[in-house]
Amino acid sequence: xxxxxxxxxxxxxMMVFSSTLLxxxxxxxxxxxxxxxxxxxxxxxxLVSGFLLYLPVYQxxxxxxxxxxxxxxxxxxxxxGVAGGLPIYLSGIYEISATDAIFESISGxxxxxxxxxxxxxxxxxxxxxxxxxxQWLGGMGIIVLAVAVLPMLGVGGMQLFRAETPGPVKDxxxxxxxxxxxxxxxxxxLGLTIACCLAYWAAGMSLFDAVSHSFSTVxxxxxxxxxxxxxxxxxxxIQFIAIVFMLLSGINFAIHFIAIxxxxxxxxxxxxxxxxxxxxxxxxxxxxxxxxxFNHTFDSTTESIIEGLFQVVSIGTTTGFTTAEYYSWPGxxxxxxxxxxxxxxxxxxxxxxxxxxxxxxxxxxxxRELQRLVHPNAQIAVKIGKKVxxxxxxxxxxxxxxxxxxxSALMILLLMATGLNQETAFSAVAACLNNxxxxxxxxxxxFAYINDPAKWILCLAxxxxxxxxxxxxxxxTPAFWKK
Amino acid sequence: xxxxxxGAGQVGSTVATQLSKEESNELTVxxxxxxxxxxxxDHLDLxxxxxxxxxxxxxEDAGADDADMIIxxxxxxxxxxxxxxxxxxxxxxxxxxxxxxxxxxxxxxxxFAENSIPVDYIISPESxxxxxxxxxxxxxxALQVLDFADGRAQLVAVKAYHDGLMVGRALRTMNEVVPxxxxxxxxxxxxxxxxxxxxxxxxxxxxxxxxxxxxxHIPIVISEMxxxxxxxKRIMLAGGGNIGGQLAAMMEKDFQVKVIEANPARARExxxxxxSTIVLLGDAANPDLLVEENIESMDVFCALTNDxxxxxxxxxxxxxxxxxxxxxxxxxxxxVDLVESGLIDIAISPHQVTIGALLAHxxxxxxxxxxxxxxxxxxxxxxxAHGDRASSRVVGRAIEDIKLPAGARISAIVRGExxxxxxxxxxxxxxxxVILFLTDKKKIKAVEKLFQVGITxx
Numbered sequence: 001x002x003x004x005x006x007x008x009x010x011x012x013x014m015m016v017f018s019s020t021l022l023x024x025x026x027x028x029x030x031x032x033x034x035x036x037x038x039x040x041x042x043x044x045x046x047l048v049s050g051f052l053l054y055l056p057v058y059q060x061x062x063x064x065x066x067x068x069x070x071x072x073x074x075x076x077x078x079x080x081g082v083a084g085g086l087p088i089y090l091s092g093i094y095e096i097s098a099t100d101a102i103f104e105s106i107s108g109x110x111x112x113x114x115x116x117x118x119x120x121x122x123x124x125x126x127x128x129x130x131x132x133x134x135q136w137l138g139g140m141g142i143i144v145l146a147v148a149v150l151p152m153l154g155v156g157g158m159q160l161f162r163a164e165t166p167g168p169v170k171d172x173x174x175x176x177x178x179x180x181x182x183x184x185x186x187x188x189x190l191g192l193t194i195a196c197c198l199a200y201w202a203a204g205m206s207l208f209d210a211v212s213h214s215f216s217t218v219x220x221x222x223x224x225x226x227x228x229x230x231x232x233x234x235x236x237x238i239q240f241i242a243i244v245f246m247l248l249s250g251i252n253f254a255i256h257f258i259a260i261x262x263x264x265x266x267x268x269x270x271x272x273x274x275x276x277x278x279x280x281x282x283x284x285x286x287x288x289x290x291x292x293x294f295n296h297t298f299d300s301t302t303e304s305i306i307e308g309l310f311q312v313v314s315i316g317t318t319t320g321f322t323t324a325e326y327y328s329w330p331g332x333x334x335x336x337x338x339x340x341x342x343x344x345x346x347x348x349x350x351x352x353x354x355x356x357x358x359x360x361x362x363x364x365x366x367x368r369e370l371q372r373l374v375h376p377n378a379q380i381a382v383k384i385g386k387k388v389x390x391x392x393x394x395x396x397x398x399x400x401x402x403x404x405x406x407x408s409a410l411m412i413l414l415l416m417a418t419g420l421n422q423e424t425a426f427s428a429v430a431a432c433l434n435n436x437x438x439x440x441x442x443x444x445x446x447f448a449y450i451n452d453p454a455k456w457i458l459c460l461a462x463x464x465x466x467x468x469x470x471x472x473x474x475x476x477t478p479a480f481w482k483k
Numbered sequence: 484x485x486x487x488x489x490g491a492g493q494v495g496s497t498v499a500t501q502l503s504k505e506e507s508n509e510l511t512v513x514x515x516x517x518x519x520x521x522x523x524x525d526h527l528d529l530x531x532x533x534x535x536x537x538x539x540x541x542x543e544d545a546g547a548d549d550a551d552m553i554i555x556x557x558x559x560x561x562x563x564x565x566x567x568x569x570x571x572x573x574x575x576x577x578x579x580x581x582x583x584x585x586x587x588x589x590x591x592x593x594x595f596a597e598n599s600i601p602v603d604y605i606i607s608p609e610s611x612x613x614x615x616x617x618x619x620x621x622x623x624x625a626l627q628v629l630d631f632a633d634g635r636a637q638l639v640a641v642k643a644y645h646d647g648l649m650v651g652r653a654l655r656t657m658n659e660v661v662p663x664x665x666x667x668x669x670x671x672x673x674x675x676x677x678x679x680x681x682x683x684x685x686x687x688x689x690x691x692x693x694x695x696x697x698x699x700h701i702p703i704v705i706s707e708m709x710x711x712x713x714x715x716k717r718i719m720l721a722g723g724g725n726i727g728g729q730l731a732a733m734m735e736k737d738f739q740v741k742v743i744e745a746n747p748a749r750a751r752e753x754x755x756x757x758x759s760t761i762v763l764l765g766d767a768a769n770p771d772l773l774v775e776e777n778i779e780s781m782d783v784f785c786a787l788t789n790d791x792x793x794x795x796x797x798x799x800x801x802x803x804x805x806x807x808x809x810x811x812x813x814x815x816x817x818x819v820d821l822v823e824s825g826l827i828d829i830a831i832s833p834h835q836v837t838i839g840a841l842l843a844h845x846x847x848x849x850x851x852x853x854x855x856x857x858x859x860x861x862x863x864x865x866x867x868a869h870g871d872r873a874s875s876r877v878v879g880r881a882i883e884d885i886k887l888p889a890g891a892r893i894s895a896i897v898r899g900e901x902x903x904x905x906x907x908x909x910x911x912x913x914x915x916x917v918i919l920f921l922t923d924k925k926k927i928k929a930v931e932k933l934f935q936v937g938i939t940x941x
Contacts, residue, residue, distance in 0.1 A: 066525065157528070158524070158525075158528060171531040175509065176485075176509035176510050176511050176528075176529050176530040176546075177509050177528055177529075178528050180509070334605065388519070
C-alpha cells in the first residue's frame, strides 16, 4: 500500500472537486436566494482540506497499484459523499441534522435519489441545483471524470477506472488511452444531458427545472426540484421525454460510442445485453399495464399505459422518478417493480442494480446446468451474442450475485432490528442497494421518518450498490491490508 | 500516432512498453492469449483485443480504419505477412512493419513490395541480434557496438579499467593522450546513473563510457579506457537455434567456431548447412562436454538458447571452467541488471536491439537509426538534416546556436564519407547525418520536431 501516493491523489481530487460548488454559488447569486454563504464556506473548506492533504506529499508521484486503486476510489466516494453534505448542513435548511445532510448527499452522488427532505419546492435554488448536480457527477462517475481531466493519473487511472465502472467485464476500452476513453464517455454523457435539457425545456419546463431534471434523468438519479417529482408537471410530453432519456442512459455507453462512431444503429441491435434490457422492460410494462387496466386503477386506458410505462422504466432503470403513488398500486405490482430494479441498467451505463448482463449470464449458466443434467458429457459454452464468456467472468458473476443477496439479507435484518417493519426494511434496502430511490411502506414517499441508525445503514447500502459491492468489500478483507 | 501491434510475445510486449511511454501514441495490442493481454493491460495504458490478428474483422475492431501504423510481431512470419496484406488492401494503413524470421523469405528482396506483399519495413530480430553479437565478438573490449551512417561511424561502450590511458584523468586532457584522433565521449554511466560528460569530468575505474568515433579509430579509442585484449579466435556457442545458426555461418570464416545443440535433428541440420563449424550434440550445461571441448581455451562462450535461466547458468559454468569471456542472451530485463558485469561479462538483451530498429521507423523527421543504450534509459539517434537555413531549424547553424532540448547533445556529424566530431562551432549542412544523444526520453518529440522541415521547403 502506498499511503502517501494515495493521500496525494485524494488531496488533488478534493481540490478539483471543490470547483463543483461554484455553479450553486452562481445560481444563488442569480436568484438572490440567500443561500450562497454555506456554499462559499463549503468550497473553502473542501479546497483547503484538499490542499492540506496534498501539500505535505506533493512529491510522491508513483504509479498506482491495483490495491491503491480500490482504496482511492472507496475513500474518494466516502469522503466526497460526506463532504458533499457540508453545504446542505451549513445551510441549516429545515434544521437538518448532520445525518440527514450526509444521507441526502450520498443518496445524490450514488444516484439513488432517496430524499429525507420534505418541502423541496420551497428550497433555495442554489441548494436545489446542488442536489441535482451531485447526481449528475455521480452518474457517469466522479473518478471517470477525474481520469478525463487529470491526465497525470496515467496507468493508475486504469486502476481507478476499473474499481468504479459497473459491469462484470472491465477491461474493454473504447480507445487505447484511458484518458481518451474517459473523455469519450463524458462527451456522450454531456451530449445526452444537453439533449434532454432542451427537450424538457421545449416541453414546457422552466429553464431551471429543465437543467435540474436533465441532470437527474441522464444520471439515472431520481432527485427532483419538487416534492411531487415528475408528477408536478402533469404533462404527458415530459413523461415521454423522461422515458426516452432514462432508457437511453440505461444502455451501455460503449454501445452509444460505437453507434455514434459508425453512424449506425446496428451496434444496438447486435448487443445481446441491450436486447435483453429492452425485452425485460417490455414484458414488465405489458404485465403492469394489463394489471392496472384489469383493476381499473386509472380512469382511462391511455392513462394506464402512460403511467404504467413511465413507472416501469423509471424503476426498471433504477431512476426512481414518480408520477403516481406507485407504492399503493394493487397486488403484486409494487413488489414486482422492486424486483425489476434488482436487474437494473446495462453494464457501463449510469443505472444501478445488478446489471442486465449479469442476469443474462446467470440465466444462461442456469440453462447450462439443466442441459448438463440431460447430457452429462456435453461441452457447453456460455455465449453472449456470439462471444464465449470466459469461465472466470461467470464465476465472478456468481460471486457477485451471492454477495449482493447476502448483503441485502443482512441489511434487511439490521434495519428490522432498528425498529422498521418488514415491508419498509425490504424495500428500503432494495431502493438503496439498487440506487433506485423510492421504496414502499414508510419509505414510499421519502426517507424522512426513519431512525438515524437505519439511515447510516442505508448510506452504506447506497455506496455498496454504486461501487458494485466488491470494490468496497475488498477493503475489509485482511488479505488486502497484508504487506 | 495510432498504432496496432500484433503479438504480445517478448518482442511485442517490449515494443508496447516502449511506445506507450510516449504520450502521443495510442496503442492497440492484439494477441490470441488473453492472459498475456490482461497482464499487459494491468501495467500499461493501452487497449488489448484477443483473437487472430490477421482477420479483417478483428483488425477493424482494433481500429484499423484510422490506424497510422501496423506492427506485426507474432512468431509466425505468415500471419505477419497476411496481416500487413489485409491492412493494406482493406484498411489502407500507411505504414506496415512485419517481423520476418525465416531467411527463406528474407533472401528475396522483390517479395516485399507494394504490389506483391505490402510490407514497408521488415524487422528481423534474429538477424539484428546476430549482427549485434558479431560486432561484440569482433571488438573484444566493447560492451556494445553500434553502427551509424552505414557503419562509417561507430559508438562503443567500454568499461574503464586500471590499465586504460585515460582512466583517472579529466576529459579535457583527451587530446594530449591520443593526439590526432577525433572522438567524443557521448555518455558516462557510473553505478547505473548517467553523469554529464563535461570537460572536468574524471573517468573512474568501472565507469561505463560511450565513445563515438570513425570506424577506423575505434581500436585506439578503446585503448584509452582499457588495455587492448588479443582479438578473439576461439568461440563456443551454446544453442544452435535461429540466432546460433546464423551467427556460426557468419563467423566460421574468421573464427574457430563450436556450436552445442541439444536437439539431434537440429544438430544434423546445422552440420549440413555449416562448413568449418564443429557441431556438438549435447547439453551446454554438461561439464564433461565442456571439458572435452577445451572450454578453458575458449575466448568467448556465448549462450544463445531461448531459456534465460539455462543461458545464465551455462555461462556461469563456462566462466568458472575457464572461458575467458562469457556472453548470454537474456530476455528478462530484471535478470540483465542482476548478472551483467558480475557473473556474466555481457548480457545481450534482444529486445533492446530490436526496439532500436523499430523506433527508427516510428520517429518523425528523417530519422535513420535509433539505438537504445543502457537498457533503454538513453537513446542514440541518427537523423538527416534537410533544407536550408530558412526552412530547417538545424541546417546552416553552428551547434552552439541550435536550440536542443535539455538532456540532448549532438555528438557527431557524418558528411558523405567524412566523420566529423561535433564541436561548438561546427556548422551543420544539408544532408548531413547528425548523431544525437538523449538521456531524457521525454524530450524525444522536441528532437523529432527539430529535424522536420518547415512547410516552405516543399
